[in-house]
Amino acid sequence: MTDTPSHSSSQTSSQTSSHLKTTAAAYDAFADVYAELDRDDIDAPSVDRAVLAAFAELARISGPGPVAELGCGPGPVTAHLRKLGLDVFGIDLSPVxxxxxxxxxxxxxxxxxxxxxxxxxDGSLSGVVSWYSVIHAPADDVRRYLAEFRRVLAPGGHLVLAFFESEGEPLTAFDHKVTTAYRWPVDGMAALACDAGFTEVGRMLRDPGEGERFRRGHLLMRAGG
Incomplete structure (x- = not known):
C-alpha cells in the first residue's frame, strides 16, 4: 500500500501559488455551507454516477495501486468510490x-x-479522480496539475476529470459561489491532458440539471507508458 500524503500547513503553504492560497482560504471560510449543498450528494440518481462507475471499473483492472481523489472537499465522491469497491483516499488543499x-x-x-x-x-496510483477540482485554476496551472497527475499514475492507470463546460467557447471565467472559476471547452481540456501524457478513453457531456447554470464535461483518460 502506498502511503498517503502528509503535509504540514507550512509545507503546503510553501508549495502553493498565490491563487491556490486564495482558493484554500475561500474554501476554508465557505466549508460548512459548501458541505451541505445538494450538488455534493453524489448518491442521488445522476448520469455522473455512470461516469464514476466506468472509472471505477477501469481503475480496478489497471493494477493493484490505490486511487486518490484530488480536491476531495468534504469527501462525498471519495466515499462513493469506496462503495464501488476501490481502495481510495482523499486529498484537499483546505484543512477545514x-x-x-x-x-x-x-x-x-x-x-x-x-x-x-x-x-x-511516481507511478504509485492506479487511478486519479479530479471532480471539479481544477475549475479555479488558470490554464497554465491546469497544465501543471495534469503533469503531476500523470507522474503519480502508473502506466495504464486512469484519470477522470469533471469540469464546467464552455459549450464551444474559449476558456471563460465565471462567478462561482466560493471564488472565481473557469469553464473549459471539452476539446481544450482533452488536448491539455493529451499533452501531459494521457490518451482519451471517452467523454460525456450533460446539460444543466435543476438549479445548475452550466453544462458539465467529463473526460476519462488513460496514462501512457
Whole structure:
C-alpha cells in the first residue's frame, strides 16, 4: 500500500501559488455551507454516477495501486468510490474541508495536500479522480496539475476529470459561489491532458440539471507508458 500524503500547513503553504492560497482560504471560510449543498450528494440518481462507475471499473483492472481523489472537499465522491469497491483516499488543499471529511467518513483517509506537489511516489496510483477540482485554476496551472497527475499514475492507470463546460467557447471565467472559476471547452481540456501524457478513453457531456447554470464535461483518460 502506498502511503498517503502528509503535509504540514507550512509545507503546503510553501508549495502553493498565490491563487491556490486564495482558493484554500475561500474554501476554508465557505466549508460548512459548501458541505451541505445538494450538488455534493453524489448518491442521488445522476448520469455522473455512470461516469464514476466506468472509472471505477477501469481503475480496478489497471493494477493493484490505490486511487486518490484530488480536491476531495468534504469527501462525498471519495466515499462513493469506496462503495464501488476501490481502495481510495482523499486529498484537499483546505484543512477545514479535510476536517469535515474526516468527521463524516471516519473509515476513510483524508489528508491536506496540494495538487501541484503531491507527496506520492511516481507511478504509485492506479487511478486519479479530479471532480471539479481544477475549475479555479488558470490554464497554465491546469497544465501543471495534469503533469503531476500523470507522474503519480502508473502506466495504464486512469484519470477522470469533471469540469464546467464552455459549450464551444474559449476558456471563460465565471462567478462561482466560493471564488472565481473557469469553464473549459471539452476539446481544450482533452488536448491539455493529451499533452501531459494521457490518451482519451471517452467523454460525456450533460446539460444543466435543476438549479445548475452550466453544462458539465467529463473526460476519462488513460496514462501512457
Amino acid at each position: 474541508m479535510i476536517d469535515i471529511a474526516r468527521k463524516r467518513h471516519p473509515e476513510l483517509r483524508f489528508e491536506v495536500g496540494s495538487m501541484d506537489a503531491l507527496d506520492l511516489a
